Amino acid sequence: MKANVHIRLLADIRSAAPGDPIPGRAELSAHLQQRMGEVGDKALADFAHVQRVAAEMWGAERTAHFGQVLRSHRVTPKAPRKTAWTRAEEALRHLPAPWRQQVAEHIALSRQGKRVKGRTLWSAAYTQSVISALKKWEDYCASNGLSLTPTGAALDAFGHHVTTQTGAERPVTTSSAADYMERILSGMARAQPGFSSAACDFVVADWRDRASAEGPGTKTGAQLVGASTIYDLGFQHICEARARPMRGLHAALQFRNGLILAIGTALPQRARALSCLAFDSTLTLPDHETIRVCIPASMLKLPEDRKQGAPFERTFRNAPLAAALLEYRRSFRPIFDDGRALFPSVKSQNAAISEAQIGRLTGNMTEKAFGVRIPIHRLRDNAATEASETLAGGGRAATSLLGHNSPATVARHYDHSEGVGAAQEFGSYLKSCQGACVELDI
Template sequence: MTLNTHLRLLADIREALPDGPIPGRAELSEHLSRRQTEIGETALAEFAYVQQVAKTKWGPERTAHFGQVLRQHRVSQKPPRETAWGEAETLLQKLPEHWHRLIAAQIALSKQGKRVLGRTLWSASHTLNVIRALKRWAAFCSTQGCSMVPTGSSLDAFGRYLFADPEDGQTVGAGTIADYQSRILSGIGLTQPGFSSAACSFVVADWRNRADQEGAVTKTGAQLVGATAIWDLGFQHIENARSSQMRGLDSARQYRNGLILAIGTALPQRARALSCLSFGSSLYLQDDNSVGIRIPASMLKLPEDRKQGAPYERSLRNPRLAAVLQEYRQSFRPIFDDGGAVFPSIKSRNTAISEKQIGRLTGNMTEKAFGTRISIHRLRDNVATQASETMTAPGRAAAALLGHKSQSTVARHYDYSEGIQAAEEFGALLSTYQAAGVDLEL
């Protein structure tokens, strides 16, 4: 009986010697392409079984490239996701038409990123938030039959409306309401040149004062589990990936997710900054002990006219982190694709996951492990809290770690150190800082 190419490959693997040659990536890719032409998508399941047989013969590490080939043929290249500017321009069409021209002009000006005398540039995020707030404000005014030019009373009524009828059932605090109101005034100030209202400004200040008194409704003490616990959870995921029986996409994804927690703890930046990390451009393996970080200003939370400025640069002196990043780059990262993104997408080749996905994954992992959902931003709270408790001159150190110029900002928003015990490992991580930056040691 003549064997088809699938059965022939299986037979060859079973007959091979444990220390013998292994089919290479190009050979396997050609085989899988031929089988897909012959039998369609069933060839993918066939090849997954081939990898299992090969793993039994040669072990998971030597057969990791089987997973790379399977990934290459299973996932097609998708169009790039819409940018924040593109999303803003799309959502703009849902606002009242008489607002379009002036807001579109502001978007065009801000996208250039160049200072213009007498004009304030908006970030893509701020622009999107302003348009979302205006959209909800316009719907409220239509329902209430009031003018879309706000007064103190109508803006306050809008705040009470948000408080009583939050979107998607989410809790809305006074701070969120004040943010909505500020964005509405920002948008109206653009669409109604010369608009000014002391009453509206008073209303926003009043809601902001309420927010200061009530605290952040989205933050709870249960979310302060300690930065070291989150760091350890990341390495637990990495170890689980290492010990998996087969080097495939599942193990690569678990390793990647573990790195999200480990890097997010050692480098307590916002999700947007983490989403841009890429080997060789924003993350460098300097040696066996150090990891270099260079995040473009455009990915930081800065005024728009400063996003062409100096990047955020740090050196993480951390042998353990350097070692796992080296292993990831060599053995697990190539399973996704040939790109450099530290956090690559499962669904699309040569694409990094979004900042929102980084947040979702962080929340999912921490909720499963600790019973409470910890966002990337809340992870920053844990770092600042532990830094504030363990370090000499903790306010300056925590401010530098989080990228805040003001120690009072850290104290107001992040320092919840009472009751959290510092771990020696993370105390060493945060024990050194310099005027020009912070070097992190583990």
């Protein structure tokens, strides 16, 4: 009768002493490969049990490589994620046939990233938004027997239509309606060369003014729990990951997600920028307390013709966060794969999670902890509010922290100071930011 290699491995581990050698990664990988050939996917659950037994004998830290082996056999290669430009080009099929060539030509021009006199380049994300808005406009015109060429009256009626639609998953705000209109006009200028309408421009400006008067409809005061509170929640997840009895994928995920909150607060950048963070390239750790970030302009919210420009650079000191990053890289990050992405994907090896997934995870964690979803972008509001209220530089400090040129932009969109208490640790981080154009002393 053929010996059961699973039972034999378990017996060897249980009979071992704490000082005995631990099976290495190559040996374990060969074992799991053989076992999968014998019993299929059942071997994965069996191996997870082997890791639990090994962790009881040698500890979670010394048996973390069991989790790496299990992960490498669980994940199968997947097709590369489509780029934003590819998705934009594929979306062209949703437009009326006469518009496609003109819009496609502008997409090709925008992808080159070179300035052309009289042409405003589009980003991939903005291109998708324009195509989506044009599709909404086409559907509205078809339903109401209107010409596809916008008029002021028709565009205004469209705005009222989208903001009063029933059955929508999320209500469309006045600001969003103005965005739709602006993108429709931007798209029409390309789809129908020579199109312009002072009446339409007036309607968009009017809706913008109304949106400014109403304030941001998707932001609520309940989402302002304080940047330090969100930062602490991140470290709560990190501590819970450390305390898990076994270093498997669940522990690695919890540590990663905790870092999303901690980094997202300490470095209040948008999800797109956070999604590109990777060890030894966009994020480096020069010493045990210093964190250096360099995000390419292509990942920042900038006009397309500026996305070949200077990167966003920031160096700051935060010993607990630097220590967490070093520990993550050493003990938790390798469980995903051998890549360097700071926030790796669960579904694909050597790939980072998308900016949309960063947003979903942030919302899920904050909703569970605080009873309200706080999107990743709303972390910037919390950071700006706390900086404005606690630092001597006030709004100027928040402007520097968020990377804005205009204090008015921060005041209008991010700063909601109304008594939110600040933590000394967060203030110390702000004070340590290098390359800031304002004094950040507390």
